[in-house]
Amino acid sequence: MSTFRIQEFAKLAGVTVRALHHYDRLKLLSPAHRSERGYRLYCHEDLGRLERVLALRYLGLSLREIAALLNASVGHSAEPLTVTLARQRAALGERRDGLDRVLRAIEHAQRRAQDVAETEGAEPEWLLYQTILKEIQMQEATDWTEKYYSPKAVEALRERLAAMTPEQWVKIGDQWKALFADLQSALDREVPPDSAEARTLVARWMRLGDEFTLGDPEIAEGWRRLHDDQSHWPDDERAERLRASMPKPEYWSFFHQAIQACLRHG
Amino acid sequence: MSTFRIQEFAKLAGVTVRALHHYDRLKLLSPAHRSERGYRLYCHEDLGRLERVLALRYLGLSLREIAALLNASVGHSAEPLTVTLARQRAALGERRDGLDRVLRAIEHAQRRAQDVAETEGAEPEWLLYQTILKEIQMQEATDWTEKYYSPKAVEALRERLAAMTPEQWVKIGDQWKALFADLQSALDREVPPDSAEARTLVARWMRLGDEFTLGDPEIAEGWRRLHDDQSHWPDDERAERLRASMPKPEYWSFFHQAIQACLRHG
DNA sequence: CTTGACCCTGCCCTTACGTCAGGGTCAAAG
DNA sequence: CTTTGACCCTGACGTAAGGGCAGGGTCAAG
Numbered sequence: 342m343s344t345f346r347i348q349e350f351a352k353l354a355g356v357t358v359r360a361l362h363h364y365d366r367l368k369l370l371s372p373a374h375r376s377e378r379g380y381r382l383y384c385h386e387d388l389g390r391l392e393r394v395l396a397l398r399y400l401g402l403s404l405r406e407i408a409a410l411l412n413a414s415v416g417h418s419a420e421p422l423t424v425t426l427a428r429q430r431a432a433l434g435e436r437r438d439g440l441d442r443v444l445r446a447i448e449h450a451q452r453r454a455q456d457v458a459e460t461e462g463a464e465p466e467w468l469l470y471q472t473i474l475k476e477i478q479m480q481e482a483t484d485w486t487e488k489y490y491s492p493k494a495v496e497a498l499r500e501r502l503a504a505m506t507p508e509q510w511v512k513i514g515d516q517w518k519a520l521f522a523d524l525q526s527a528l529d530r531e532v533p534p535d536s537a538e539a540r541t542l543v544a545r546w547m548r549l550g551d552e553f554t555l556g557d558p559e560i561a562e563g564w565r566r567l568h569d570d571q572s573h574w575p576d577d578e579r580a581e582r583l584r585a586s587m588p589k590p591e592y593w594s595f596f597h598q599a600i601q602a603c604l605r606h607g
Numbered sequence: 608m609s610t611f612r613i614q615e616f617a618k619l620a621g622v623t624v625r626a627l628h629h630y631d632r633l634k635l636l637s638p639a640h641r642s643e644r645g646y647r648l649y650c651h652e653d654l655g656r657l658e659r660v661l662a663l664r665y666l667g668l669s670l671r672e673i674a675a676l677l678n679a680s681v682g683h684s685a686e687p688l689t690v691t692l693a694r695q696r697a698a699l700g701e702r703r704d705g706l707d708r709v710l711r712a713i714e715h716a717q718r719r720a721q722d723v724a725e726t727e728g729a730e731p732e733w734l735l736y737q738t739i740l741k742e743i744q745m746q747e748a749t750d751w752t753e754k755y756y757s758p759k760a761v762e763a764l765r766e767r768l769a770a771m772t773p774e775q776w777v778k779i780g781d782q783w784k785a786l787f788a789d790l791q792s793a794l795d796r797e798v799p800p801d802s803a804e805a806r807t808l809v810a811r812w813m814r815l816g817d818e819f820t821l822g823d824p825e826i827a828e829g830w831r832r833l834h835d836d837q838s839h840w841p842d843d844e845r846a847e848r849l850r851a852s853m854p855k856p857e858y859w860s861f862f863h864q865a866i867q868a869c870l871r872h873g
Numbered sequence: 874c875t876t877g878a879c880c881c882t883g884c885c886c887t888t889a890c891g892t893c894a895g896g897g898t899c900a901a902a903g
Numbered sequence: 904c905t906t907t908g909a910c911c912c913t914g915a916c917g918t919a920a921g922g923g924c925a926g927g928g929t930c931a932a933g
Contacts, residue, residue: 343792348879353784355852362882363921378929380880385788396739400709403919422732423720430713433706440703443666447696454689466688473662518619522651526609586621614910628913629890644898646911670889 344374344382354391369408370394400429446476475510485575490563497557513552517586520545524592534595535602543599610640610648620657635674636660666695712742744780751841756829763823779818783852786811790858800861801868809865 350372351358364370365381370391372381390411397407402425410425450472457468479502487495502510524542532538554561568587588596616638617624630636631647636657638647656677663673668691676691716738723734753761790808798804820827834853854862 343788343795345788345791346879349791352850353787357921358880359921359923367920376880376929378880379882380929385785388784392740393736396736396743398920399739399743400713405919422735423717426713426717426720426735430710430717433710433713437703437706437710440699440706444696444699444703447666447692447699451689451692451696454692469688469692470659470662473665474658477662477665518654519651521619522609522611525611525615529609612910623890624911625891626889633889642898642911644911645913646898664889 344384347372347381347383350383350387354388354395356391356395364391364394364404367404367408369404369411400426401433402429442476442480446473449476471510474514478510478514486567489567489570491559494557494559494563497560501555501560513549514586516545516549520549521588521592524588524595528591528595534598535606539595539599540603543596543603546596610650613638613647613649616649616653620654620661622657622661630657630660630670633670633674635670635677666692667699668695708742708746712739715742740780752833755833755836757825760823760825760829763826767821767826779815780852782811782815786815787854787858790854790861794857794861800864801872805861805865806869809862809869812862 345353347358347361351361361370361381365372370387373384373387374382376382393411394407397410398404402410406425410420410422413420450469453472454469457465490498520542527538527542550561554564571584571587574584611619613624613627617627627636627647631638636653639650639653640648642648659677660673663676664670668676672691676686676688679686716735719738720735723731756764786808793804793808816827820830837850837853840850
C-alpha cells in the first residue's frame with residue numbers, strides 16, 4: 342500500500358496541512374501510521390474517511406458532531422445519519438430564513454435611503470437606523486406571541502405594522518422607553534402617586550396605549566393576555582427582550598395608584 | 608437627566624450586562640459617566656447609540672466595523688453608511704445562496720435515502736456521503752471555470768452532470784484519485800516509463816479521460832485549456848482544490864514518456 | 874557540509890461574548 | 904453595628920475551526 346506524507350495527502354483532498362493537524366489532535370482523523378521519525382503517513386483508506394468528514398463539514402456539522410457520527414459506526418451507535426440530516430436541514434433552513442429577513446431589511450432601508458435622497462438631497466442616516474430597528478422589533482414581536490391575540494387582532498396588528506411608517510413606529514418605541522425611564526426615575530425619587538407629576542405620567546401612558554391599540558379592544562385584550570402570562574413565556578432570548586419592553590410590575594402598581602388617587606381627588 | 612445603572616440599562620435595551628461590558632472595553636459604547644465608586648452610569652443618549660449598534664449588529668456587521676462607522680461621524684469620516692449597506696447586502700446574499708445550495712444537497716440526499724430504503728430495506732450510508740460529495744464537486748467545479756469551455760461544451764457538461772448518478776460521479780473521482788496515487792507511487796519507485804506497469808497506468812488514464820469527456824472533443828479541449836492556464840487561475844481556495852484534482856506536471860510527463868515508449872516498442 | 878523543502882510540537886491569535894473568581898458597594902433588616 | 908442579598912467592578916479563561924509563527928528535527932540533493 343502506498344502512503345502519503347501530510348502535504349501530498351492534503352493536496353489530494355483539498356484541505357490544508359494545518360487542518361489535518363487539527364483533525365488529528367481531535368482524534369477525528371488520525372493517520373494510519375507514523376514513520377519512525379514521527380511523520381504522519383496517510384493511506385488510501387484515510388482518504389475515504391476524510392471525504393466523509395468533509396461531506397459532513399459541508400453540511401455545517403461541527404467537528405464534534407462529525408466525530409460522534411463517524412465513531413458511532415464502530416461500536417456504540419448513536420443517532421442514524423438520516424436523523425442528523427433532518428435536524429441539520431431544519432437548522433440551516435432557519436438560518437437561511439433569518440438571512441432572508443436581514444436582506445429584506447437592508448433592501449427596505451436602501452429604498453428608503455434612495456427616496457429620501459431624491460426628495461431632500463440630504464441623507465439623514467438616522468432614518469436608515471430607524472428602518473432597521475423597526476424590522477428588528479417586528480421580527481421579535483412575532484412568532485409565539487401571536488397565540489395570545491385573537492385571529493382578528495393578529496390581522497389588525499399586521500395591518501397596523503405594515504401601514505405605519507418606520508418613523509412612527511420607532512417614535513412610539515422611543516416614547517415607551519422614555520416613559521419607562523421617567524417612571525423609574527419617579528419611583529426612585531418616591532414621587533407620590535397623587536402628585537401632578539404622577540398624573541402627567543399616567544396621561545402619557547394612556548395616550549401611548551391608545552396610540553398602540555388605536556382603540557381596538559381586541560388588540561388591547563391580547564396585549565393584556567400576553568403581559569399577564571409572562572410566567573408561561575418560553576425561556577427564550579426573544580422573550581427576555583419582550584419582557585424588557587413590558588412595563589414592570591412596579592410601573593403597573595404606580596399607574597393604578599395614580600389613577601385611583603386621581604379619581605379620589607376628582 | 609436620569610441615569611441608569613448597567614442592569615437597568617441592559618434590560619431597557621434588551622442586551623446582557625456582559626455585552627455592555629464588552630462594548631465598553633472595545634470603546635464602542637462607553638457610559639456617559641461613572642459614579643465615584645466606578646459604577647457605569649448610562650444616560651438616555653447612550654440608549655440611542657446602543658440602538659444604532661444593535662441595528663448594525665443585526666445586519667451582521669462586526670463590532671469593529673460598527674465602531675468604525677459610528678466613530679466616523681465625529682471626525683475623519685470613512686465610508687458612507689449606504690456603501691456599507693450595499694456591501695453587506697452582497698455578502699449576506701452570497702451566504703444565503705450558499706445555504707441554499709447546502710439545503711438542496713441535503714434534500715437530494717434525503718430523497719435518495721428514502722428511495723434506497725424503499726427498494727432495498729437496508730440503508731447504505733455511503734450512498735448519502737456520495738450524494739453530498741457529488742454536490743460539493745459540482746459546486747466547486749462551476750463558476751469561473753466555465754469560461755474555458757465553449758458554450759456548447761458548457762451545455763454538454765451540465766447535461767452530463769445532471770444525467771450521471773452520484774455513484775458514477777463519485778466513482779470517477781475516486782478512480783482519478785486512485786490513479787494519481789498509483790502514479791505517485793510509480794514515480795516514487797522510479798518505475799521506468801516503458802514498463803508494463805506504466806502501460807497499464809496509461810491505459811487507465813485514457814479510459815478515465817474517455818469516461819469524463821465521453822468522446823466530446825469540445826469538452827476535452829476546454830479541459831485542456833483549463834489545465835494549461837493554471838497560471839491565470841484566481842488565487843482562490845476553489846482554484847487550489849481544482850489544482851489538486853488535476854494531474855501534476857510530473858504525471859503528464861510520465862504519461863507522455865510512457866506513450867512514446869509504447870509507440871517505439873510497437 | 875550546506876541548502877532547501879519538508880516535518881514535528883506548542884503557543885498565541887481570531888469573534889462576541891459567557892462564565893466564573895475574587896473582591897468592593899450599598900440599602901435594608903436584624 | 905453587623906449581616907444579608909443584590910448589585911457592581913476587573914481580570915482570566917473558554918468557545919469553533921483552524922491560521923500563523925517559532926524553535927527544532929529530517930531528508931535528499933548539490
